[in-house]
Amino acid sequence: MSMYPIELKNRTTIGSDTTIITAEKPDRFQFTAGQFTKLILPNLPATSSENWRWMSIASAPAEPELMFYLANGVSAYKRHLAGCPLGSSVAVSEPRGKFLLADDDREVVFLAGGVGIAPVRSMLVHAAAKKRTGSFWLFYSNANGNGIAFDQLFQNLTGTNLTYVPTITKLADDEPWTGERGRIDAPMLRRHFDDLRAPRYYAVGSPEFVRAMVLLLRRESVSLSQITVESFTGL
Numbered sequence: 001m002s003m004y005p006i007e008l009k010n011r012t013t014i015g016s017d018t019t020i021i022t023a024e025k026p027d028r029f030q031f032t033a034g035q036f037t038k039l040i041l042p043n044l045p046a047t048s049s050e051n052w053r054w055m056s057i058a059s060a061p062a063e064p065e066l067m068f069y070l071a072n073g074v075s076a077y078k079r080h081l082a083g084c085p086l087g088s089s090v091a092v093s094e095p096r097g098k099f100l101l102a103d104d105d106r107e108v109v110f111l112a113g114g115v116g117i118a119p120v121r122s123m124l125v126h127a128a129a130k131k132r133t134g135s136f137w138l139f140y141s142n143a144n145g146n147g148i149a150f151d152q153l154f155q156n157l158t159g160t161n162l163t164y165v166p167t168i169t170k171l172a173d174d175e176p177w178t179g180e181r182g183r184i185d186a187p188m189l190r191r192h193f194d195d196l197r198a199p200r201y202y203a204v205g206s207p208e209f210v211r212a213m214v215l216l217l218r219r220e221s222v223s224l225s226q227i228t229v230e231s232f233t234g235l
């Protein structure tokens with residue numbers, strides 16, 4: 001497997017639970033929006049696979065840097081990534097994965113939980129750059145409103161027809177918020193579009209989130225052939 005050594009460029013904490021990092025994009029590194037890679041920390045000992053994790057690429061192929069959006073954690077890997085100086089060496093493997101947009105203009109509904117937004121960001125920025133004409137809905141679920149990553153980007157995305165629906169699952173009734181409240185369910189989907197059986201669906205996030213989304217869609221008689229999933233095992 002090819003490995004590409006690169007330099008860590010930037011690190012931004014979002015709320016208390018997540019971090020966006022950017023790194024150099026290697027010259028020969030090509031990927032399709034929605035794919036993931038092995039993000040390797042060569043300065044950690046390579047014992048028991050501790051120095052790498054699968055990470056979805058949050059940047060779009062035409063963007064100049066690679067971006068990742070990580071759940072913070074206490075593993076040696078996450079602590080190293082949170083504390084190492086900018087400019088440190090990291091590495092990526094060849095991209096892989098089949099969580100990819102179909103090459104047509106059919107309506108698409110994204111169902112993203114937490115850091116599951118990473119590959120969706122890549123696909124939407126790519127679609128906007130290509131001026132894809134079909135409609136998109138993005139249902140983006142977060143536990144709290146302290147740091148909804150890429151919120152401004154999705155609110156202001158031009159170049160494609162996006163209906164952006166952020167939802168917060170743990171919000172006191174008296175807390176002000178203009179988006180949806182609670183977990184994504186069928187009534188929430190119906191508040192934003194009529195025919196649940198028509199679009200293609202892309203569900204991504206923790207295995208628990210993805211399972212819940214597939215169950216919801218199957219209860220609404222959405223065909224499995226219309227559902228593409230990416231489960232972030234390990235979350």
Ligand SMILES: Cc1cc2nc3c(=O)[nH]c(=O)nc-3n(C[C@H](O)[C@H](O)[C@H](O)COP(=O)(O)OP(=O)(O)OC[C@H]3O[C@@H](n4cnc5c(N)ncnc54)[C@H](O)[C@@H]3O)c2cc1C
Pocket residue numbers: 036053054055056057068069070071072073074075077078115118230231232233234235
């Ligand atoms: C395709 C794919 C894309 C991903 N993209 C992202 C992303 O964009 N952002 C992000 O934050 N995370 C992503 N992940 C998850 C990521 O690889 C890490 O597992 C996660 O971030 C937790 O890492 P950690 O070091 O905090 O915890 P860890 O120390 O790795 O582990 C946390 C817990 O999960 C268990 N575990 C670890 N790996 C697996 C596994 N493969 N299967 C089952 N159990 C496991 C461990 O035993 C432990 O109990 C992705 C995973 C996959 C498979």
